Amino acid sequence: MLLYFAPGTCALAPHIALEWSKAGYEIEKVDLRSEAYGQINPLGMVPALRIESGRLLTQADAILKFIVTSFPDAELGAGDGELAEFNLDEALAFLTGDFHPAFWPYFGPARFTTKTDQDSLDAVKASSYSRIERVMNHLEAMLQDGHVVNQRRTIADPYAFAMCRWTVNLPKGWKDYPSIADFMNRMLEDPGVQAALSAQGLK
Ligand SMILES: N[C@@H](CCC(=O)N[C@@H](CS)C(=O)NCC(=O)O)C(=O)O
The missing domain is CATH 3.40.30.10 (Glutaredoxin)
Incomplete structure (x- = not known):
């Protein structure tokens, strides 16, 4: 692979x-x-x-x-239980369909305006903050139990981890959300996470 x-x-x-x-x-x-x-x-x-x-x-x-x-x-899947698979699919849909797109104007402001001056691009970037805060608040609530979904380690955890890192330079970053901060700090201690970060030159 x-x-x-x-x-x-x-x-x-x-x-x-x-x-x-x-x-x-x-x-x-x-x-x-x-x-x-x-x-x-x-x-x-x-x-x-x-x-x-x-x-x-x-x-x-x-x-x-x-x-x-x-x-x-x-064992990175949903686990057992009547709604377990739905819960995981719902979390993945949130991460891919709501969480990720909230960052598009932040990372690619030029795609959202025909203006090219820096002030206009900065304004587009700034316009993303409220939407990012909304999805971060939702994730904060999901993470009360320590994991994104089903109170267990699933594929949703690294997905959330990868994208929460993007908030580090925002006015409200992941360290400002208690449950997310706890989750991120635990993930940062994980050997698999450390190996991937290191292989990508991020550590
Ligand atoms: N729908 C795709 C979106 C992937 C995506 O937007 N990846 C970003 C990096 S996080 C990218 O490759 N951006 C390049 C671009 O938008 O041109 C997925 O969920 O995999």
């Missing part, structure tokens, strides 16, 4: 999940804007995971679920 990544992006989530799964895998750092990567993944986005058959898997939540089913011994 080969995981295409750019440092610090949401590709950190499957990277940690692969570490936790003790999977045999390699990583390749890519330049998201390069023609070379565009030929690998025409969407020009990470994560992307090349599996043995040659198929390129895309979409973070789908890749994370693929890791769960490929490495059942790691």
Whole structure:
């Protein structure tokens, strides 16, 4: 397996999940804007995971679920219980469909305005803060039990971890949310998380 990544992006989530799964895998750092990567993944986005058959898997939540089913011994799935699978799917949909997009104006303000001056770009960035706060508040409530979902370690944990890191330079960062801060600090102590951070040059 080969995981295409750019440092610090949401590709950190499957990277940690692969570490936790003790999977045999390699990583390749890519330049998201390069023609070379565009030929690998025409969407020009990470994560992307090349599996043995040659198929390129895309979409973070789908890749994370693929890791769960490929490495059942790691027990990163929903667990048992009537609503367990729904709870995990709901959490993944929140992370991929609400949490991640809240950061788009912050990281790519030029995509949200036709103006090009710095003040206009900064204004677009600043406009993302309230939406980011809303999704962080929601995650804060989810993390009261120590994990994103089902009171157990699942693929949703590294996904949330990877994206909460993005708030570090915001007016309200992850350290300002008590349950998120507790979760992040525990994740930072985890050997698999440390291995992935180190491999991405983030530590
Ligand atoms: N829907 C995709 C979105 C992935 C995504 O937006 N990845 C970011 C990094 S966190 C990226 O590659 N951005 C490059 C771009 O938007 O051009 C997924 O969930 O995997």
